[in-house]
Amino acid sequence: MARKKEYNEGVVLEKAMNLFWRNGYETTSMKMLEKEMGINKFSIYSSFGSKRGLFLESVVNYKKKINSIFEELKNSNNGIEDIKDYFYNSIKICKLTGNQKGCLVTNTYNEFSEKEDDQIKELINSYMNNLKELFIEKLKQDSSKDELTVLKQANYLFLAKNGLAAASRVNNEREIEDYIEMTFKNL
Numbered sequence: 001m002a003r004k005k006e007y008n009e010g011v012v013l014e015k016a017m018n019l020f021w022r023n024g025y026e027t028t029s030m031k032m033l034e035k036e037m038g039i040n041k042f043s044i045y046s047s048f049g050s051k052r053g054l055f056l057e058s059v060v061n062y063k064k065k066i067n068s069i070f071e072e073l074k075n076s077n078n079g080i081e082d083i084k085d086y087f088y089n090s091i092k093i094c095k096l097t098g099n100q101k102g103c104l105v106t107n108t109y110n111e112f113s114e115k116e117d118d119q120i121k122e123l124i125n126s127y128m129n130n131l132k133e134l135f136i137e138k139l140k141q142d143s144s145k146d147e148l149t150v151l152k153q154a155n156y157l158f159l160a161k162n163g164l165a166a167a168s169r170v171n172n173e174r175e176i177e178d179y180i181e182m183t184f185k186n187l
Contacts, residue, residue: 009047012037017058021104024111025055052117059123062104066093073134079141080187083157087180090161091168106165132158153187 019036020028030041030051037044048054069089076082090103101107109124135154139145145153160183167179 005043005047007037007039007043012039012047013054013057013061016054017061017104020055020058021062021107022101024107026111052120056120056123059104059108059120063127066090066103066105069093070131070134073138076138077141079138080184083135083138084180084184087161087164087183091164091176091180101169103165103168106162109162110166128158131161156187157183 015037016033019032023032028051030044033044033051033054034041044051044054048057069086072089073082073086076085105124105127108120109128112120112124115121132154135157136150139150139153139157164176164179164183168176171179
């Protein structure tokens with residue numbers, strides 16, 4: 001007869017996600033996960049298959065958390081102002097749970113850019129591609145912009161968003177606000 005789990009998978013997944021968010025995949029050890037999650041290695045493997053499986057579930061969990069601001073951007077109709085709101089909202093979500101560093105999706109994108117892990121790359125790239133497409137869609141709401149300008153501005157905003165995620169790891173609120181304001185002043 002199988003033993004009954006004495007932990008809530010959602011709760012321990014949240015703890016693992018926060019640890020990966022702070023430290024990244026490579027730096028997070030199984031020992032750190034056991035301590036943070038409050039369960040042993042056997043339970044981690046039983047529920048998630050491996051450290052990598054736990055990490056994948058953590059990224060999926062994070063994407064669910066930020067889905068509300070993504071959907072808000074998707075469903076709004078104020079063009080570039082919506083993108084600016086998205087930038088501000090993406091910073092706010094990091095502060096909700098405390099000491100996370102930047103954006104878990106962006107951090108993962110950077111950490112895995114040189115690695116041969118197609119499943120993780122696909123998970124991250126799909127989000128990044130959807131975000132860039134949304135930027136294009138919002139920029140096209142300004143009919144005075146031609147296709148080339150829209151594409152250049154979308155690329156600029158996409159890179160600025162990644163820069164914002166990196167900056168949010170070390171910069172203070174005033175610097176972050178200045179960064180966002182200057183990003184949109186330049187469009």
